[in-house]
Amino acid sequence: MFRKPVMGKTTAAAEGDVVVLLIGMRVNHFWAVHQWVPVMLSMFRMLNELARNPSRGLLSRVLLTGSPRTYYVVQYWESKEKLYAYAKSPEMFHHRAWAVVNRKDRAGKMRGHVGIWHETYIASKGSYEAIYADMPPIGLAAATGVLPLEKRGRYAADRFAHRSAGAEAEKTG
Structure with a gap:
């Protein structure tokens, strides 16, 4: 676009605090397509779910690549409360996706084929x-105008x- x-x-x-979530994945073994493609598709599914329901609190997002192996999304949220509510809601896809990750991890089925990570930052009013x-509006400007x-x-x-x-x-x- x-x-x-x-x-x-x-x-x-x-205005006020700014919540920034960095979330991503790293393909550790390209040949293990059956391991990393579902992780990538899950991220797109969550972003689409959030785009359909703006009241959940995601203001804006930017998809980035750090290398041919590393992909991540910078997300801007209305509040940490809305971010936490989305992550914990049993009705939302994140809850199911994270349960699958935890089951695979406990069963030893992740085997290091794909890595996942996130970092959350709250920039207080007056500190950004x-x-x-x-x-064109990008980053925080795309989220807030x-x-x-x-x-x-x-x-x-x-x-x-x-x-x-x-x-x-x-x-x-």
């Missing part, structure tokens, strides 16, 4: 900033100060 660039300098319209120049750079400050220090000032005003107000 081609997205038209937003001309000029912009910043992400994010973003700038985009002549870019864009604002003209002037709304948050020309320099990174200004954008951090904007967020920090807002956080201080909330504490005192």
Whole structure:
């Protein structure tokens, strides 16, 4: 899908905390297609499930490859609570997929053919900033929308100060 660039300098319209999930897989043995293809297809199935139900909290995602062996998704979530709720919900595919992984692992059937991983980060309000120049919305901007750079400050220090000032005003107000 081609997205038209937003001309000029912009910043992400994010407010509050930002939840970022990195999740991926590594193909350890290419010949073990029966082991790694189901893992890859499971990820796509989960992303499609989340896309059909935006109230679950996934704001945006970007699929990336680190090498011919490593694939991952950067995900932006509304909150850690919504991320946890999705992961634990028996009605959602993640719950079943993780149960299969655990059964295979206990039975010794994973045999190192495919690796899986995830990392979750919560960037508190006032601890992140973003700038985009002549870019379509990507990353955090795709998740939250864009604002003209002037709304948050020309320099990174200004954008951090904007967020920090807002956080201080909330504490005192």
